[in-house]
Amino acid sequence: MSMRRAVLSVFLLSLSAPLWAKNIDLDYHVRFLPDTDQAEVSLTLEKGAPVISLAFNLGKDDVYSDFKADGEWTQDSPARGTWQPADGKATLSYRVRINNKRDSGSFDARMTNDWALLRGDDLVPAVKLRQEDKTVLVSRLQFDLPKGWKSVETGWPRIGKNKFRIDNPERKFDRPTGWIxxxxxxxxxxxxxxxxxxxxxxxxxGMRRMDVLTLLTFVWPHAQDVFPRDPAKLLIVGAGDPxxxxxxSAANSYYMHSDRPLVSENGTSSLVHELVHVFSRISDRDRSDWITEGLAEYYAIELMRRAGGLSEERYQKLREQLIGWSKPVKSLRTDNSSGPVTARAVLLLQELDREIRQATKGSTQPRSLDDVTRGLMRLDKASTQDFIEISENVMGGASDVLDNKLLR
Structure with missing residues (x-):
């Protein structure tokens, strides 16, 4: 890194917190240990005194072990541990198991002798932070790679060799979330x-890296039109079986199996579906997962259509397939939207988009489902009732499409 860029990085770090804040450096250090299927992780506070405690949610399995701390570490149960840092420079270190096999036998985190693919959420578990007022933790992430390993990529801005700045303005405690x-x-x-x-x-x-970038280049301007967010960085990772x-999807990043087609035979795109999750960051509550998954699949189709990658004939055939697939669905209300439920949600969203466009046609400000989506993005979590209220507000009246037993 040049001297000019180094000075600029330090300057930007100094602006990441309010001027009244008491900045405390928090440095994460990760060392991968392929021989043991583990990573050694440490959290080092420049000054421990302003941090009263860090309570970690360690989950149900015995994933984390070998805790060592400057200060006091207490573990009331296998699922919960609390660190009360020493007053001066203080470090907490532990080991975490990397490989995670699903019930299906496939992995959603894996390490071999040559590489590791995982989410940072697992390296540093969820934390409840208690600290003195006006304290801001300035977080950085550093990797120590095994011999022969070439590089590391995350969804966070790089500030040095294998080093990244972690800054999430929405959270008080900056964890290195997202894919790595x-x-x-x-x-x-x-x-x-x-x-x-x-x-x-x-x-x-077998990851088709240039194919991925080419497809994203086509749909990106249309995604920007819908989602008024421009993340500073986006990382897309992938690998083959197992x-x-x-x-x-995860923070600033998402994973795609390398064998997944960029565009499926029916014209939808898993690549764009996950992009919508990252851009929109819409989440749901009250048995309303149809909103999150339905919108992601709706725009996986719609953005391809707007980019010219889906003809009207192909679009209508796709609708016929969705109709057939979703026939058994009696309700959209569920905590986990299945394929048929998501398909029926897409059909409802398409009908609602047409209804909104027709209702606002000729007005000074024509509207569409895009306006509903942008309204949902302002919510922490969206319910079906939230969706109905925002839609009818956008349309300027009651919706016949949403007066539907599927939503009850």
Missing amino acids: VAGKVGTRRAKLGETDVTVAAPVGE MWRGGL
């Missing part, structure tokens, strides 16, 4: 809009 890939990794990069996009995967895992054969 490290080892013998191949990467392709592009600047799309205001976002630095990186597609990275272990060498030899990794999970699907897609999983």
